[in-house]
Structure formats: C-alpha cells, structure tokens
Amino acid sequence: xxxxxxxxxxxxxxxxxxxxxxxxxxxxxVPFEVNALSAHRTPDAVEQFAKGAAAxxxxxxxxxxxxxxxxxxxxxxxxxxxxxxxxxKGSVLDGVDALYSILQMPPGIPVATVAINGAMNxxxxxxxxxxxxxxxxxxxxxDYKAKLGEKIEKANADLKEINYKYKV
Numbered sequence: 001x002x003x004x005x006x007x008x009x010x011x012x013x014x015x016x017x018x019x020x021x022x023x024x025x026x027x028x029x030v031p032f033e034v035n036a037l038s039a040h041r042t043p044d045a046v047e048q049f050a051k052g053a054a055a056x057x058x059x060x061x062x063x064x065x066x067x068x069x070x071x072x073x074x075x076x077x078x079x080x081x082x083x084x085x086x087x088x089k090g091s092v093l094d095g096v097d098a099l100y101s102i103l104q105m106p107p108g109i110p111v112a113t114v115a116i117n118g119a120m121n122x123x124x125x126x127x128x129x130x131x132x133x134x135x136x137x138x139x140x141x142x143d144y145k146a147k148l149g150e151k152i153e154k155a156n157a158d159l160k161e162i163n164y165k166y167k168v
Contacts, residue, residue: 001031002057002058003031003032003033003056003058004031004057004058004059004060004130005025005030005031005032005033005058005060005061005062005123005126005130006032006033006034006035006049006058006060006061006062007021007022007025007032007033007034007035007062007063007064008034008035008036008037008049008061008062008063008064008071008075009034009035009036009037009063009064009065009071009088010036010037010038010039010064010065010066010069010071010088011036011038012036013090014036014066014088014090017064017086017088017089017117017119018034018062018064018086018119019119020119020120020123021062021064021086021119021120021122021123021126022034022123023120024120024123024124024127025123025126025127028123028127028140028141028144029140030126030127030130030137033058035049037049037071039065039070039071039073039074040068040070043074046071046075046078047074047078049075050074050076050077050078050079051078051079053079053081054079054080054081058081059081059082059129059130060081060082060083060084060129060130061075061081061082061083061084062083062084062086062119062123062126063083063084063085063086063111064085064086064087064088064119064122065085065086065087065088065098065101065102066087066088066089066090066095066097066098067090067091067097067098067101068097068098068101069085069087069088069097069098069099069101069102070101071085072084072085072086072102072111072113073085073101073102073105073109073111076105076109076110076111077109082126082129083110083111083112084111084112084113084114084122084125084126085102085111085112085113085114085122086102086114086117086118086122087099087101087102087113087114087115087116087117087118088116088117089116089117095116095117096116099113099116112125124141124144127140127141
C-alpha cells in the first residue's frame with residue numbers, strides 16, 4: 001500500500017500535536033506515512049524526500065514545525081505537491097513565530113497553513129484536496145461533515161433540557 005499523505009515533523013517532540021492528523025487519516029482509511037526531518041539539521045534528506053514524494057504515490061504533505069518553522073517551506077520549494085503547514089507551539093512566542101514563518105512564503109512557493117497546533121485540520125484539508133479526485137473519500141468527507149452538524153443539533157437539544165428559573 002502506497003502512502004497518500006506524508007506527515008513530516010521537525011522532531012519527535014512534535015508527535016503529540018501531529019498524532020491528531022494521524023488519527024483523522026486513519027479514521028478516513030487514508031494510507032499515510034510519518035517521518036521526522038529537520039530543515040536545519042537534515043536539509044539534504046528533506047530535499048530528497050520532497051523531490052521523491054510524488055513518485056512514491058504521495059498526493060499531499062502535512063509538515064509540522066515550530067520556532068523558525070522552515071520545514072514546510074523547504075518541502076514546498078522542492079515539490080509540486082500541495083503542502084499544508086502546521087505551526088507547532090513550543091517556543092517562548094507560543095507558536096506565533098512558527099505561524100508567521102509558515103504563512104510568509106515568497107510568491108511561487110505556497111504553503112497552506114492551519115492554526116497553531118491544528119494538525120487535525122491539516123488532515124481534513126488534505127482529505128478535501130484528495131477527495132476532488134476520489135469519490136469514496138469525497139463521500140467519507142461528506143459523512144464526516146454531516147456528523148459535525150448532528151453533534152451541534154444534539155447539543156442544542158441537550159441545552160433545551162437545562163432548566164433555570166429565568167431561562168426562556
């Protein structure tokens with residue numbers, strides 16, 4: 001089985017955040033791989049990975065990084081695959097440094113960016129991108145979105161049951 005999504009993190013200290021993406025992809029039955037690569041400590045390996053990802057069947061890359069957060073941009077510079085950056089909170093700047101690093105890409109090297117520690121949304125976005133060419137995945141995503149609405153409807157029904165003297 002070839003991976004359709006590659007999850008890359010700057011170090012294994014990012015694993016607790018990036019596991020949310022892994023869980024979502026697993027729930028959607030999307031094959032994925034996971035690697036730790038550093039744009040600063042293993043630049044040659046990052047470039048090799050990015051240049052070879054499409055040939056291995058990867059269709060979307062999720063790259064999580066903290067602090068200077070160069071990893072998503074370095075990957076995007078070496079591939080035509082969509083790259084989704086996940087800024088990781090972990091520095092004295094609470095991830096805002098990583099957010100700005102990932103957002104501020106030069107023209108021609110886009111990186112889609114989710115919220116700080118937003119790995120689950122990165123996986124959802126990856127699935128939505130791939131669902132454009134995969135009817136089964138498109139249906140799974142439609143079902144997932146429908147369940148989100150059902151949760152809110154249930155929450156509102158539960159809230160109606162709460163009684164207070166002045167609640168109308």
